[in-house]
Amino acid sequence: MKSIKTWILVGFASLLLVACGQGGGGAGSKKSKTLDNTKKAGFVKCGVSQGLPGFSNADASGNWSGIDVDVCRAVAAAVLGDADKVKYTPLSAKERFTALTSGEIDVLSRNTTWTLSRDADIGLTFVGVNFYDGQGFMVRKNSGINSVNDFKDGISACTNTGTTTELNMRDFFNSKNIKYEPIAFEKADEVVQAYDAGRCDTYTTDKSGLAAQRTKMSNPDEHKVLPETISKEPLGPVVRQGDSVWEDIVRWSLNTMIEAEEYGVNSSNASSLKDSDNPAIKRLVGAEGELGAAFGLDNDWSLRIIEQVGNYGESYKKHIADTGILPNRGPNELWTKGGILYVPPAR
Amino acid sequence: MIFKKFNIENKKTRDLIPQVATILALLSVIIYFATNAQINMGNRGISFGFGFLNQEASFDITFSMIEYDGSHSYGRAFLVGLLNTILVSVIGIFFATIAGVIVGVSRLSDNYLISKVAEWYVEIFRNIPLILQIFFWYFAALRALPLPENGINFNDISFLTIKGWYVPKFIWTNFNIFLLSIIAAFIAIYFINSYATKQREQFGKQLPTAIISLSTLILVPLITFLFFGVSLTFEYPVLKQLSPTVYTYEGGVSIIPELIALALALSMYTATFIAENVRAGILGVGKGQKEAAASIGLTKNQILKLVVMPQALRIIIPPTTNQYLNLTKNSSLAAAIAYPDIVLVFAGTALMQTGRAIEIISITMLTYLTLSISISIFMNWYNKKMAIKEK
Numbered sequence: 001m002k003s004i005k006t007w008i009l010v011g012f013a014s015l016l017l018v019a020c021g022q023g024g025g026g027a028g029s030k031k032s033k034t035l036d037n038t039k040k041a042g043f044v045k046c047g048v049s050q051g052l053p054g055f056s057n058a059d060a061s062g063n064w065s066g067i068d069v070d071v072c073r074a075v076a077a078a079v080l081g082d083a084d085k086v087k088y089t090p091l092s093a094k095e096r097f098t099a100l101t102s103g104e105i106d107v108l109s110r111n112t113t114w115t116l117s118r119d120a121d122i123g124l125t126f127v128g129v130n131f132y133d134g135q136g137f138m139v140r141k142n143s144g145i146n147s148v149n150d151f152k153d154g155i156s157a158c159t160n161t162g163t164t165t166e167l168n169m170r171d172f173f174n175s176k177n178i179k180y181e182p183i184a185f186e187k188a189d190e191v192v193q194a195y196d197a198g199r200c201d202t203y204t205t206d207k208s209g210l211a212a213q214r215t216k217m218s219n220p221d222e223h224k225v226l227p228e229t230i231s232k233e234p235l236g237p238v239v240r241q242g243d244s245v246w247e248d249i250v251r252w253s254l255n256t257m258i259e260a261e262e263y264g265v266n267s268s269n270a271s272s273l274k275d276s277d278n279p280a281i282k283r284l285v286g287a288e289g290e291l292g293a294a295f296g297l298d299n300d301w302s303l304r305i306i307e308q309v310g311n312y313g314e315s316y317k318k319h320i321a322d323t324g325i326l327p328n329r330g331p332n333e334l335w336t337k338g339g340i341l342y343v344p345p346a347r
Numbered sequence: 348m349i350f351k352k353f354n355i356e357n358k359k360t361r362d363l364i365p366q367v368a369t370i371l372a373l374l375s376v377i378i379y380f381a382t383n384a385q386i387n388m389g390n391r392g393i394s395f396g397f398g399f400l401n402q403e404a405s406f407d408i409t410f411s412m413i414e415y416d417g418s419h420s421y422g423r424a425f426l427v428g429l430l431n432t433i434l435v436s437v438i439g440i441f442f443a444t445i446a447g448v449i450v451g452v453s454r455l456s457d458n459y460l461i462s463k464v465a466e467w468y469v470e471i472f473r474n475i476p477l478i479l480q481i482f483f484w485y486f487a488a489l490r491a492l493p494l495p496e497n498g499i500n501f502n503d504i505s506f507l508t509i510k511g512w513y514v515p516k517f518i519w520t521n522f523n524i525f526l527l528s529i530i531a532a533f534i535a536i537y538f539i540n541s542y543a544t545k546q547r548e549q550f551g552k553q554l555p556t557a558i559i560s561l562s563t564l565i566l567v568p569l570i571t572f573l574f575f576g577v578s579l580t581f582e583y584p585v586l587k588q589l590s591p592t593v594y595t596y597e598g599g600v601s602i603i604p605e606l607i608a609l610a611l612a613l614s615m616y617t618a619t620f621i622a623e624n625v626r627a628g629i630l631g632v633g634k635g636q637k638e639a640a641a642s643i644g645l646t647k648n649q650i651l652k653l654v655v656m657p658q659a660l661r662i663i664i665p666p667t668t669n670q671y672l673n674l675t676k677n678s679s680l681a682a683a684i685a686y687p688d689i690v691l692v693f694a695g696t697a698l699m700q701t702g703r704a705i706e707i708i709s710i711t712m713l714t715y716l717t718l719s720i721s722i723s724i725f726m727n728w729y730n731k732k733m734a735i736k737e738k
Contacts, residue, residue: 093699094695094698094699097699097702098704117702118702121701121702122701122702122703123388123702140592140593142591142592143590143591143592143593144590144591144592144593145590145593150590151589152589152590153597154587154589154595154596154597155589155593155595156510156595158685161682161691161695161696161699162695162696162698162699162700163699166406166407166696167405167406167417167700169407170405170406170407170417171405174417180407181409182406182407182408182409183409183605183685184406184409184685184687184691184696185683185684185685186682186683186685186691186695187683190683190684190685193486194486194685197486197490197509198490198494198509198510199490199509199510199604201589201593201595242390
């Protein structure tokens with residue numbers, strides 16, 4: 001019995017060690033501890049996915065790219081003056097929130113859906129949306145399934161654990177009164193392998209994810225994504241609760257990219273627009289106002305974002321459209337062009 | 348009185364001081380980290396509590412031994428995961444033991460081919476990381492299975508496909524009476540055996556206990572079928588078409604491929620270690636014992652069964668207990684291939700949906716601890732039973 005007690009004690013001790021190993025970052029005073037730490041370290045600690053083409057994906061030599069990666073690059077350009085000063089930490093869906101709340105990363109930009117419970121319950125704050133997505137289904141083309149209405153009792157569906165997709169899937173099949181077999185894997189690569197091999201009849205996740213993962217299949221042309229969208233999935237960057245300055249920096253780094261597209265400011269023309277007639281553009285490129293001072297940055301922070309990372313449209317075209325993942329911007333078009341991308345004015 | 352006893356000169360007291368100091372130091376470290384965690388969690392707006400266990404889980408699980416769907420609570424989901432962990436551990440331990448004993452004995456065989464095959468088996472399977480073996484059985488071996496419409500057909504009652512192994516479902520009426528009859532049969536066998544032992548020790552009579560026990564075990568339940576309204580029918584799996592090219596089976600029970608792959612990998616891997624324990628145990632029995640047994644005319648099988656094994660077991664059991672514990676803990680690798688064990692369901696999905704990392708991880712740790720300690724206690728009891736009894 002004595003040894004049991006000892007073990008329980010040791011177990012608890014090591015547990016608590018894990019729980020509080022990372023120092024306390026960010027009781028909300030006016031100064032930002034996260035910003036100070038980032039400047040001291042010389043890089044932005046950014047959490048990304050373990051490989052989702054178009055969003056965050058590493059090439060053979062370990063260089064990360066994608067629209068989620070660009071959010072972190074924008075923060076680095078604004079805070080440190082160099083978009084390349086980012087340390088990427090690939091995280092599974094399961095690890096991501098703990099990594100953020102424990103201070104291992106300072107920005108989580110990993111196709112994460114903004115929901116009430118995540119925002120309110122677990123010490124996180126969502127700062128915006130960089131991709132409006134929705135959950136869909138992929139099936140084999142020869143299956144004869146052309147719509148979600150063709151699903152019947154006994155269908156097996158593969159997905160990832162710990163994502164909103166697992167919950168949406170249940171809501172959807174329940175509402176249709178279909179008995180289904182859910183098979184949930186920890187990593188996306190294993191879902192793809194299992195679906196590809198025929199373990200499940202359909203693969204469900206965010207539609208952008210389906211489009212991206214389809215490129216990894218042994219024969220992408222054999223698969224198709226069904227037209228229906230069964231949920232809202234606004235994906236966006238997340239920060240820890242309690243450091244409002246850092247929160248604002250990340251939010252406005254993203255907003256700057258979107259606003260720059262709205263005003264036609266891009267990486268090649270930004271510096272030449274310093275003497276533009278439009279005050280909104282002048283504010284964007286740092287020629288007017290003292291906007292950076294609000295979060296302790298110099299006035300060129302937004303210019304650096306646009307010059308080094310580009311505007312949202314450039315980022316989307318480079319990572320999502322030109323790679324063939326989703327050539328059509330759909331809801332992710334600016335509000336002025338029929339989409340729903342709308343950010344508060346930078347003034 | 349008590350102060351009189353508290354004397355630094357006293358050896359007992361002197362021995363006690365460092366122990367008390369260590370415990371105090373340990374306690375203060377725990378308290379320090381606990382308060383620290385509390386403050387940090389407070390700063391970040393994270394609450395602590397176990398109330399979430401009663402909330403609706405709202406996610407489904409592929410495979411469950413008890414009734415479960417997403418409308419049940421997180422607590423129920425925990426139970427589903429726990430039972431699945433226990434299921435795969437029990438299956439794994441069962442097959443690992445059988446395979447381990449066969450391979451261990453085979454390695455000592457005089458037959459060159461048999462002993463070499465056993466040796467190669469041990470060397471290959473114990474030297475490849477378990478996670479790779481799990482992936483191998485799941486992604487390579489099981490993927491070689493056909494789609495449902497071309498399933499491997501066992502006499503039209505069972506089908507092996509990539510979506511699982513579909514077997515007939517047992518449908519009982521009056522199952523309780525049947526269960527009681529089995530328990531009654533076991534109690535009867537216990538008394539028959541102790542009676543037979545008495546007869547042998549007191550009067551030297553040999554009763555055919557094996558035959559009597561076996562017939563009791565068959566006859567008693569059989570009587571319930573004839574007179575107490577117990578009956579058993581089978582529900583066979585039937586191929587069902589979901590769309591022009593998508594098929595599945597309806598009815599029967601589906602043993603999911605994740606369970607098959609995991610149980611296979613765990614038992615194949617652990618069997619190698621058990622085989623080595625068995626070999627060590629048998630070699631550990633003195634040569635003289637075997638020679639003495641041979642000299643009184645026992646056959647090779649009799650020597651193994653009556654002389655070598657009872658002594659070898661004492662050497663085999665303690666390290667094998669370790670292997671059983673390892674197997675149970677290794678079953679947590681299930682998450683990699685979507686077998687819904689406690690790690691995938693509770694420390695995975697439930698953790699991510701609730702965000703309660705500290706609560707969930709501590710519950711999961713305590714659960715594994717309890718499982719391991721239960722196995723230890725059972726094996727220690729068995730070890731004591733097998734130990735030499737001084738008469």
